[in-house]
Amino acid sequence: MKMWALCLGLVLAAGAATETAWAHGERSQEPYLRTRTVQYYDVHYDKQTVKVNEEFTLVGKFRLMEDWPDAVSLPETVFLSAYAPGPMITRVESYLNGMPARQSFSKLELGRDYEFKLVMKGRIPGRHHIHPLLSVKGSGPLVGPGQWIEVTGSKADYLMPVTTMNGVKIDNIEFYGISRALKWYGVWIALAAFWLLFWLVRPLLLPRWMALQKGREDVLISNRDITVGVILGVVVVAISFGGYFYAKQEYPYVVPLQAGTNKIDPLPKPAHSVEVSVLKASYDVPGRAMHVTTRMTNHGSEPVSVLEFATANLRFVNQQAPGADKAVSADYPRDLVARGGLGLSDQKPLMPGETRDVKFEASDALWEVERLVSFLTDVDSKFGGLLFFVDKSGNRLMTEISGPILPTFTAL
Numbered sequence: 395m396k397m398w399a400l401c402l403g404l405v406l407a408a409g410a411a412t413e414t415a416w417a418h419g420e421r422s423q424e425p426y427l428r429t430r431t432v433q434y435y436d437v438h439y440d441k442q443t444v445k446v447n448e449e450f451t452l453v454g455k456f457r458l459m460e461d462w463p464d465a466v467s468l469p470e471t472v473f474l475s476a477y478a479p480g481p482m483i484t485r486v487e488s489y490l491n492g493m494p495a496r497q498s499f500s501k502l503e504l505g506r507d508y509e510f511k512l513v514m515k516g517r518i519p520g521r522h523h524i525h526p527l528l529s530v531k532g533s534g535p536l537v538g539p540g541q542w543i544e545v546t547g548s549k550a551d552y553l554m555p556v557t558t559m560n561g562v563k564i565d566n567i568e569f570y571g572i573s574r575a576l577k578w579y580g581v582w583i584a585l586a587a588f589w590l591l592f593w594l595v596r597p598l599l600l601p602r603w604m605a606l607q608k609g610r611e612d613v614l615i616s617n618r619d620i621t622v623g624v625i626l627g628v629v630v631v632a633i634s635f636g637g638y639f640y641a642k643q644e645y646p647y648v649v650p651l652q653a654g655t656n657k658i659d660p661l662p663k664p665a666h667s668v669e670v671s672v673l674k675a676s677y678d679v680p681g682r683a684m685h686v687t688t689r690m691t692n693h694g695s696e697p698v699s700v701l702e703f704a705t706a707n708l709r710f711v712n713q714q715a716p717g718a719d720k721a722v723s724a725d726y727p728r729d730l731v732a733r734g735g736l737g738l739s740d741q742k743p744l745m746p747g748e749t750r751d752v753k754f755e756a757s758d759a760l761w762e763v764e765r766l767v768s769f770l771t772d773v774d775s776k777f778g779g780l781l782f783f784v785d786k787s788g789n790r791l792m793t794e795i796s797g798p799i800l801p802t803f804t805a806l
């Protein structure tokens with residue numbers, strides 16, 4: 395008993411001490427899923443506090459990584475939505491590359507980018523961790539950066555008005571048709587209960603078994619039983635068909651749930667890019683730092699500097715790059731931004747046409763906090779991420795990088 399109380403106490407204390415522990419367990423997803431499948435970027439939440447019924451918008455982009463892990467199903471069928479701890483918010487509208495995303499999309503392309511928009515509405519008051527979410531059939535949910543959204547007000551005020559295609563106005567679709575469904579339950583439960591009681595009120599198992607033993611099968615089912623059974627059968631069939639014809643009459647236009655998938659083209663490829671190949675990558679376990687040696691070639695027409703390395707929604711910004719102070723918008727979850735930033739072996743801008751080897755270091759306790767270091771024990775020890783470059787006028791270029799990574803267990 396004492397042990398039980400101690401365990402409960404520990405669980406509650408742990409929950410109270412680490413607020414984010416009440417989030418969804420997004421940190422328990424394998425690093426290969428978070429660093430090598432869907433990389434979210436430019437994610438913005440327009441509000442962090444909404445009233446019940448008030449709408450808020452979540453926009454962003456994602457890159458489907460070229461180096462998609464072998465163990466993960468390809469994005470052949472995907473569904474876009476938001477991730478919340480239960481039905482705390484309502485998804486009012488959703489778009490992928492501007493196309494309504496009511497249904498799943500098929501055959502998204504690896505190595506390409508997509509843009510999404512989700513319009514949501516507060517439903518249940520509280521402080522909820524909300525993420526953009528791409529569900530990939532066969533792989534599961536792949537989430538973007540989570541933001542705490544505070545929903546204020548009272549659940550009793552929640553309304554979801556809808557006007558149907560034939561002009562019927564429904565005040566709140568949340569409860570629409572529920573009383574009718576309950577009435578139907580009532581009808582069927584009453585009929586079933588009558589049939590059960592009809593047999594239960596009479597001598598049951600043993601007397602009937604004894605009658606059977608004596609060869610008196612004829613007394614088990616009387617003419618009255620047969621009559622009641624036939625009447626009940628007729629009533630059931632009549633209610634079923636009657637209900638069907640009544641519904642057909644009252645609702646002549648019925649659109650079934652849409653089950654097909656949509657196709658969508660990815661965003662156009664940018665005109666210029668910086669080619670980056672990973673020559674060597676290691677993770678320094680005691681120093682909690684990722685070291686990556688890359689060979690960069692600038693195919694653009696402007697000198698560019700490395701601005702940011704982003705992976706698994708974590709952001710490592712090079713503080714010395716032009717515009718670094720504005721690289722992370724104010725609405726981005728602060729617990730996903732590395733305080734240490736991004737260290738570079740060479741801060742000189744990469745000239746047009748130039749190829750240079752550059753080493754970068756992404757060092758922060760976030761690797762551990764976000765439980766991203768289990769790639770050290772993976773059979774497929776690889777990492778992936780997005781490298782952002784910026785030119786003098788603030789234009790960004792993005793390149794995806796990936797490669798094998800080796801752990802270093804001793805201090806360098």
Ligand SMILES: [Cu+2]
Pocket residue numbers: 417418419420523524525540
């Ligand atoms: Cu979460």
